[in-house]
Amino acid sequence: MQYLVSVIEQFLPGGVREDETGSATADEMAAINAFNDGLQSEGHWVFAGGLAAPDTATVIDNRSGEALFTDGPFVESKEHLGGFWIIEAADLDVALKLAAEASKACNRKVEVRPFL
Template identity: 45%
Template sequence: MKHYLLSVVTPAGGEPPSPEVLERIMRNVDGFHQELRRAGAWVFAGGLSAPATATVVRATGGDTLLTDGPYIEGKEYLGGLCIIKAPDLDAALAWGRKAAQAITLPIEVRPFEGEAED
C-alpha cells in the first residue's frame, strides 16, 4: 500500500472564514478524518501555522544559516496536510476529492516514493 500526501493549498493574504463558516468546515474535516480512520487509510493529518511563523534552515559550507519567515513569497502556501494509505492513485484521488469537499480549498495529491510498510 502506498502513502500519499494530501496538501491543503491555502490562499495567502485572504480573509479567514467567519467563525460560523470555520466551525462548519472543521466539523466536515473531522468527519473526513473519521472516515479515513474507519477505512484504514488514516496515517496522519494536521494544520500548519501561517508562513510568517516559519524559520528556514539553510546549510552553508560547514555551518547553517537561519532565516525568519517563508523562503518564497507566493499567492498560496501549504496550510495543512494529511498522509493517507491507498492502494493506488485512483483511490488517493478519491480521498483528495473528499478532502476538497470538506476543507473547501484545493488539495494537491502526491505519492511518496516507494511503497509504505504496513
C-alpha cells in the first residue's frame, strides 16, 4: 500500500513565504536525509522530492485540445505543497508513524493520503 506524504508549506499574509529561500535549513536537511536513509533501509522508500516556490508554477489546460498556459499557482492560498514523499506502508498506522517522523524531520506539517 502506498501513501502520499505532502509537506505543507505555510505562507505569511500577503503570500510571503515564511522561509524566504523556500528550502529547508541545513539542520532540517540533515534530519530529512537521516529520515530518508531510514525509509530506504526499512523498505518504505518509494520517492521523495522538494518543490520550488509556487510562483514558479505554470498551469496548463489542454482539455479542449488547444493548450493554454497560465503563469502562477492554480490556487492562491496560505498553504502550499512544499514537497512530498511517497512511502510504502502496510497500513495507516505504519504510515502515520512515518509521517510523524517526517514532520519532525522537515519541521513542517504534513498530510497523509492513500493512493487508490
